[in-house]
Amino acid sequence: MIIKDLQVNRRKIPLFMPFKTALRTATEIESIDVTLTLENGIIGRGAAAPTFVITGDSSESIEAALMGPIKDVLIGSDIGHFQTALQGIQSCCVGNPSAKAAADIALHDAYCKLLNVPLHAFLGDKKSLQTCMTIGVDTPEKMADDAKRNIDLGFKVLKVKVGANPSLDIDRIEAIRDVVPKAVKLRLDANQGWAPKQAVQLINDMEKKGLGIEFIEQPVASHDLEGLKFVTERVGIPVMADESLFSAKDTLKLVSGRYVDLLNIKLMKCGGISNAWKIASIAETNGVACMIGSMMEPALSVAAAAHFAAAHPNVKYFDLDAPLWLSEEPEELSYVSEKVILSDLPGIGSVNAVPNTVKG
Template identity: 50%
Template sequence: MKITDIKIGQISVPLKTPFKTALRTVNSVEDIIVEVHTDTGNIGFGEAPPTGVITGDTKGAIIGAIEEHIKKNIIGMDIENFEEIMIKLDKSLIKNTSAKAAIDIALHDLYGQLYNAPLYKLLGGYRKEITTDITISVNDPEEMAKDSLDAIKRGYTTLKIKVGKNALLDIERMKAIRKAVGYDVKLRIDANQGWKPKEAVQTLRKMEDEGLQIEFVEQPVAAHDIEGLKFVTDNVSIPVLADESVFSPEDALTILQRRAADLINIKLMKTGGLHNALKICSLAEIYGVECMIGCMLEAKVSVNAAVHLAAAKSIITKIDLDGPVLCSEDPVEGGAIFNEYKITLNDEPGLGIRKINGTKYLNY
């Protein structure tokens, strides 16, 4: 099964409601789609969202990385030589993790097809069904409480609340939500780098004093501020999850060795795909630190790959893969079944994706 071509396209999928964090507001998923074609007729699908404020990868950068660097390095290679392909992909250029992730996902799709097995079984096969949280965008406290109640009615038992915009108001947001949903629902919060270290400690301690029962806080401080992250971890009872601070296995190792966080968040667009994500899983297993699997605002192709990883590995204990259910439509035929909070895998080879509707291919 030799790689003969890589086609690039774009999809546009409106969101049900605007997605608001401390970093940005988004109204639709505007992602790059890749198809890796082979001489056997098999096609591997991948996807990359241009998330400049987090990964630094824009739409043009993703396309340029694939067209000008990655293509020439892997076309002609055989999927059987998988490790060699992964090495060449990684060495094609530095950073550009979203472009690498899109290709990595498509290659793993083909790897599963080569051996006629669903990817999650090849990676570990720990389970076939997972349960995700759902994100509540940052808004006024009353609106966030209303959105939280709506999510509960749809069956969600874990909510990820976006904060990080005005610490004092963040406390009021969480008080309003906890009052609305009661204490049978898990609340986790994501500050998206929105606080300073001392501000984070003060805010989280206040939340502790209010008895808000926060499951964990995600990335309370700037991504580069590992000392600040450790300061927060050492000074609050609420567990701290490192997200934007962890792109590579090397980043994960630094966090683990310095005990700068209690948990690690794996996102394929940060790691450059499944190949490096699996290395982070192995490191986390060694240190006994649980992981969450998350996503950017992505459609079902790349999130589907993350689902396979989550289903494969027991070290991934927390799931934040709500991207597809935030979309107003699903352009993907095949793949995992997203039924609100419940995500179920099938036993089709690879990622099980048959077609992506609405793809607008680039003109060559």
């Protein structure tokens, strides 16, 4: 079945409230939506969102890559040669992981629709998914209020953003611990906000205070792998790589050198489902568990990540709350408190939009 056309549309989606991390504050996202049309009329859908401070991708660069080299390599090709098409997306240009992810998602969606199977079935499994909820970095009082509200809505795991003004970070976690049950798990994400020695001191202080931290994401700068290893070797709480991980090659270095204990896979960083599968499998071979994460991005690409996470046995943790921050209802997946519900329709699927029980 020949791929006949590829088109791109850009749109902005407001957030319900500002999303604050140590790297940026977002009040809206821009979604670059891609449609891939087969000669029999089947349409595969993908999407990407630019995150300049992490991937280096802008809206303009994503669109240019999709409408340039990616379109050139896909149009006229036979989707029946699915793996060849996937390889073509990855090899047609240097970098551009978010554009590649959008095309990879659309190709998976179209191929699964051609086969008349949901994406999770094509990938081979459908384990249950429970997302954490992100608490943006702010004053200790505001973060405690946000944490309490989300626990009341049914979330049992909170991903807490820290790293902006590190001197406040322990106060932030203590304030949250004061208002949430002890059974609630806290995952910290410093977004590269700490220096290595500072990270060790902060993390060890948190351990001594018994703050119940499950793991720490990206405590130091993405390029500082030796600093990342320095922290990992000197703290008891597991350390996870996020911004340091983009590719299968990065995975090999991180896990073989024991730079970290855990990995955070994001489709927008690695270039899509096909590369995410490679990363998770390499990590599995080396005994390193993975989390599926998401940028602040549209529901379609988060749904694709969720299908991948439901299928790969080495994805043990789930951070899929991005659609819950958006002003539009997700169509490709749904939420019941912390539970992420995947569609069984062909491809990535869609569900009837229903009022979202966790927005407020």
